Amino acid sequence: MFSHLVSDTSLAELHAFARAAGIPQRAFDEDHYDVAAHRFQELVRLGAHPVSGGELIRRLRASGLRVRSRERTEHVRFVLVARWPEELSRGVRDELLARWSEPHRHYHGLAHLLAVLLALDTLAAPDRPPRAVTLAAWFHDATYDGVPGVDEESSAQLAADLLEGAMPVPEVAEVARLVRLTAAHDPSPVDAAGALLCDADLAVLGGAPDDYQRYVRNVRADYAHIDDDAWRAGRAAVLQQLLALDPLYRTARGRQLWTARAEANLRAELATLSA
DSSP, X not given: OEXXXXXXXXXXXXXXXXXXXXXXXXXXXXXXXXXXXGGHHHHHHTTOOOOOHXXXXXXXXXXXXXXXXXXXXXXXXXXXXXXXXXXSOHHHHHHHHHXXXXXXXXXXXXXXXXXXXXXXXXXXXXXXXXXXXXXHHHHTTSSOSSXXXXXXXXXXHHHHHHHTTTSOHHHHHHHHHHHHHTTTTOOOTTOHHHHHHHHHHTGGGGSOHHHHHHHXXXXXXXXXXXXXXXXXXXXXXXXXXXXXXXXXXXXHHHXXXXXHHHHHHHHHHHHHHHO
């Protein structure tokens, strides 16, 4: 009764085609549009290419636009709800989940929050990450308007406000301090908690090339209000700043897992921007 309409080039192309065909936005489901069977031939006449279900999935995976089941919003939200410290307010949890679900977020959304929490687990194993570090991960992009420095400060202040009275004052202050560190990802050599959080936040840089390309596309979508020239200049500055960090990852485990691939990914993207 339904077909899936996808792009193997970009979500921008997919949305533009859907708008031109009169397909409502509510039919979009993270990486595809659900379209009724009776519109199939009409969409083909408008320029869509008919393919089998298997071929559609193969092309979507190859494009890097496929949203895997473990990354789908409903699954990610379910996992995050279960990971919230049960001794703390569910109201705070729900406010944070609402903030991370804001429609203007592409990279800085729920999937990124979960990825940081999972990276913390990897870095801290076999122990659990300190509670302040875990909460700093929950708060580190809780305010996100695409303004570096300002977003981190606003997120740190939000943590101080929402956690006041729920935890010891020094622990609340530590959460806010750690959130502020994610503006530059440059903790001091003796800051073990800061190293954990910053490495977890930057773990995405050490991903497989396809995953890294998807990360870059989503970050670009977060800054859609910036024109291409300004984006290239700003992004190049960020990449150069990251490559100048010595070391890029401050934990031994982070360096072992991600350094080589992260440096290769960053240099490859920088070369593309320069070209």
